[in-house]
Amino acid sequence: MIRDITIGQYYQTKSVIHRLDPRVKLLGTLLFIIALFTYNNPVGYIIGIIFLCTVIKLSHVPFKFITKGLKGIILILCFTVLINLFLTPGTPIIAFWKITITYEGLAVAFSMILRLTMLIMGSSIVTLTTTPNNLTDGLEKGMGFMKIFRVPVGDVAMMMSIALRFIPILLEETDRIMKAQLARGADFESGNIVKKAKALVPVLVPLFVSAFRRAGDLAMAMEARCYRGGDGRTKMKPLVYKKRDAIAYIILFTFVIVSIWLGRWSVITDFFRSIYMNLFGCPL
Amino acid sequence: MPLILDHVCQIYNADTETPVKALDDVNLVIPEGQFIGVIGHTGSGKSTLIQHMNGLILPTSGSVYFNGRDITDKDFDKKELRKHVGLVFQYPEHQLFETDVFEDVCFGPKNMGMSKKETELAAFEALRKVSFPEDLYYASVFELSGGQKRRAAIAGVLAMKPDFLILDEPTAGLDPVGRCEILDMVSELHRSAGITIILVSHSMEDVAMYVERVIVMDKGRVAYDDVPREVFSHSEELEQMGLAIPEPAKITRELLKRGFDVDPGVLTSSEAADSIYKALTKNR
Amino acid sequence: MSMDIVKTDNLVFEYIRRDDEGNPVDVTTALDHVNIDVKQGEFVGILGHNGSGKSTFAKHLNAILYPTDGTVIVNGMNTTDDDKLWDVRSSAGMVFQNPDNQIIGQVVEEDVGFGPENLGVPTKEIWSRVEESLRAVGMLEYRLKSPSRLSGGQKQRVSIAGVLAMHPKCIILDEPTAMLDPSGRKEVVRAIRGLNDVEKMTVILITHYMDEVVHADRIFVMDKGKVVMQGTPKEIFSDVPALKALRLDVPGPTRIAWELKQKGIPLPDGILTCEELVREIEKCR
Known part of the structure; x- marks a missing residue:
């Protein structure tokens, strides 16, 4: 799907x-x-x-x-x-x-x-x-004028690229948790919509917990690598018009x-x- | 009622240009009462293998028989299979989702349609079996230490009263004492409760001391399937598969090459010390 | 040469748990008067079981946590000095446990470039730093790969390169191998040793795997927030009963040597590797 x-x-x-x-x-x-x-x-x-x-x-x-x-x-x-x-x-x-x-x-x-x-x-x-990276770079640079309105364009672009990076990891994690709960007899397929939605609780709770743990870890790792917002950063791959x-x-x-x-x-x-x-x- | 894997193949991405053969003609018979170790390098297919054993993944070709019935049959009740074949995933504590430990352990038996009383009884029994500290039965999952969380998660599977218990890397991320405690507990489950145990690990040393049969997976195939002594005698081949033989065996092997009369099949350091001691004193 | 890169003086750290009104209900002393000093170019191992306080200690070196009492000096700077925060962080690089949760870029080389970008390093120099860092950990050929396609050991090497590219004075690795399989562990440990041997990088390796620190210059063993043993690997590993009492596992060869000694075989103290043990046993023949 x-x-x-x-x-x-x-x-x-x-x-x-x-x-x-x-x-x-x-x-x-x-x-x-x-x-x-x-x-x-x-x-x-x-x-x-x-x-x-x-x-x-x-x-x-x-x-x-x-x-x-x-x-x-x-x-x-x-x-x-x-x-x-x-x-x-x-x-x-x-x-x-x-x-x-x-x-x-x-x-x-x-x-x-x-x-x-x-x-x-x-x-x-x-x-x-x-590439998603290029896209966020483009948005960051292209939306640069928004900085005048105090929109933290750099931070937003960073958030986007991190989100894109973590989507596959979280999808994999969802799959793993679903399987673990299936092994404990969970049933995601039968029943009406309400029952199906309820059956997702054992998947969503661990998924959120894990997402928060990852977010915490990542924030720490970024701080340890001196990330302090978009200002004053240089670019490894700056966008240049050809x-x-x-x-x-x-x-x-x-x-x-x-x-x-x-x-x-x-x-x-x-x-x-x-x-x-x-x-x-x-x-x- | 043994678990039988008959010519099981699993091919991922079969319809693309890069199909991955995760399992390649696997034939295994797992009789009741054994304590089996499955070892293999990351990507050797060991995780895929165990998920076939309780129907989380169905084979691309070949069959899995449980209790004489083919689990791929349409009318086969997978829930029933999962009740008998419990699977504890890697880092199982990530699947905990209820407000307290006891509630979470009840999730499995409840799904299996046990009555409230049966469920609670099963949960108590399971927590006792994993020697979970009694004063923490109703504690929040977040208050537990890493080792305790893992025990709680294992209890969650054990509460369904499985006949087969598969554990995927149950000691991952624990410190040495934590590792020993979990392995001792699993061994005790096998001894006293008579549960068939399938222990998946990439560490030979963990497996060597406990199991009676070792299945070595390599590139989706069963490379060896024998008693630990026999398997470890293929040290060069194992090293080529990215598996290191236990250090005690490595040392006695080296000594044997240099003309000492030692046993190359030792599994633990005490056995190695005994064997070396004998060789040294005999020569005198 | 003998300048201290890291020096802690009676470092104390307390976790204070508060109730809903913010009143303290419980105080846990995670670090209890810790004195650890690391000299330039040294390879220091910090050992301890889970919950011994070793990770809390690591987070102090990078100013992620601040001491409740005592001081932490990194490269001559006090970590509590707000003006020096980014200097502290760029001189003490950190590698964490979970390889998935510390890689930010979607391409290996971009992740390695992340640190220098934050430091405002000019583009051209970022490229040269990225290249040299990836080469130092043997990951240069993977520079254009997506991190999600790498094995755990490779991801950790990328993380190490990411820290290297910031040109730190020392690297602190907080259980970098705890989530890896044996071959992943081996390749990461090899990369770390290479950094110390070849690049003369000061390394602080925090782990509960003893066999990873047998080549260290010095080892500190922590338990319940205190430094309980310190010395060279030989000194530390010759006291097998003490290590066992601290819930630590002794390297296989050391354990066998110790057991043989108990049986009366005259082996020297502190045998650490298989080769050493075999050599010593041959002498006993």
């Missing part, structure tokens, strides 16, 4: 996308998502899809790996589609009982599917091509501007409307 989540997983291979500075990738995702939600015509989506596919191709991550991440959001996807399909007012196509499906609903539902899948795929690409990052930024901004411009239906319709007006002297 836990293995199905591709978000946050790293896929090891060599590619241009892997080598890009994490800040480029993070900003890229952000802009991509913003762009997605501004589109209101197929042209925008088509450009978006072409862009996404190109990036996926360049990243050398198998397509199957990226779509795996979609499994987790299928439920959310269906839910949004249904809501939009049935609750958007407009010209009805089919109407039966209390339910009406409208043209507008259909269009909104369809664009929601596109947006959400592209959003998930786009962000999966970042995590699949960036030429390819500059090129990537240029491509990125071009894409965003062009796709938003073309993707706004009104821009195009207005354009054709004005030509029509000029040619025939009356509105379309």
Whole structure:
């Protein structure tokens, strides 16, 4: 179950996308998502899809790996589609009982599917091509401006990277404790939800105890190694922009501007409307 | 009713490019009443092996028979198996979760469907068997010392009244006296209660003094399965498997090479001293 | 050369348990007038069973705990001096028991770089320190591996490298082998001895495994918060009954030699290794 989540997983291979500075990738995702939600015509989506596919191709991550991440959001996807399909007012196509499906609903539902899948795929690409470490470094540096607002960006980044480091250890530990309790006759499978939840107490209590013990040990080890917050630290692997990052930024901004411009239906319709007006002297 | 492992194989990650053969054609018969030591280097498959014995892991191929029945059968009651074959994991104190020791020891028998009275009786008996200090029966788990926690955890398995008791590294992390105390206690369980004991360890010295049969695991296979004397006579092979033979045996072996008439199969330092003394006085 | 890196003067530490209102209910004396001094380049072993106070002692050397009474001087600095806190910590590096709970980085080399990063060492120098430290413990070829893929012994060697990279004056190892299997123990002990022999690093090894300190220059034995024995390994290990009374295990060869001596075989005191014992027995022939 836990293995199905591709978000946050790293896929090891060599590619241009892997080598890009994490800040480029993070900003890229952000802009991509913003762009997605501004589109209101197929042209925008088509450009978006072409862009996404190109990036996926360049990243050398198998397509199957990226779509795996979609499994987790299928439920959310269906839910949004249904809501939009049935609750958007407009010209009805089919109407039966209390339910009406409208043209507008259909269009909104369809664009929601596109947006959400592209959003998930786009962000999966970042995590699949960036090591967790690199990602936290990117966040730390990219969010550096937050320091003005007294946000301890360095500490938050440290917390994130420690959390990522301990996830596999704690998963292993959960497995071990579950087995130990199974050996004492615990039953995690039968019964209703309440019973199942109760059965987890013998797992969760030792897990928390152990997590706290580890946290204490780790804090001590970090202090012993002179960790005193993010200030005054130097970096073993500082982030430095390379030429390819500059090129990537240029491509990125071009894409965003062009796709938003073309993707706004009104821009195009207005354009054709004005030509029509000029040619025939009356509105379309 | 013996425990039989018949051509048991266990392959992890079978569907990936890097399958791991954790167990490779293991055949064992474990009759009732024996005191067995299982030794092996970390990663030799010994932990995987013992988890097959009470159905926590099912073999990829091959069968495990308990009481004449195949435990992989769909209608086989694994809970019943776990009642008869108790498994104490490494660092078992990490599985304690109840507010006090006594409650925690009751967890196993309660799961086995014993009545309240039976459960409490079993818990008392188990705590007595591990010579847990009486004034701490109702103490919080957090007030106990390392050795006491371990005893409490072992009692938690013992309270289910198993016929087979498997202990994975029961002495890990304890100091020398703590180690001796636990091993003496286990030995006493075998002697007075007639429980079949399977003691897993990577320390030959722990095992040598107590057990009547040693199973050496190496790379998922049973490398040796014999009385300790015989097994330790393969000192070179054992060292290649990353296992050091007990120091007393190492010394008498060295002396034997240099022409002393000593017994190369000694297991304890007193035996070694006796043997060397005899050799020295005979020569005079 | 004979400067004291670590010196404690009548060190006392008391754990005070308080009830809900904060009134003290119980006082446990974990360290009772401990006087231990360690000279530059020395390999000192501190032995004791679980609960003898040896780990509490270790935590004082790194200013994780402060003395209730008495003083701890590390590299000429008093550990209670707040201004010197980070200097104390960087001169007395600590390696702890649990290998999983002290590795911070997700790549071996990044973990080793963690200490120097905290000290504000320039990037270029961090790289050279990381390389030399990993080489010193024989882990250079694993520099790009994830720590979770390493064995316990390898993880502990990475932890040692992480401390080395901070260029400490001495390394304190608090039961670094307690959770390892025999081969892991061996490789860690070998790495520690290498540091002392080759790099001339001052080492304080705290353990309950006697055989790990047979090569030490001096040994302190602790019990109930007190130093009860001190001397060279030979001196310490020749008193087998005293060690047994302290719940400590004597190395196998020493035990056999002692038993033979009880039987009247004229062996010298303080035999520590198998080779030594075999040699001495041959002389008796």
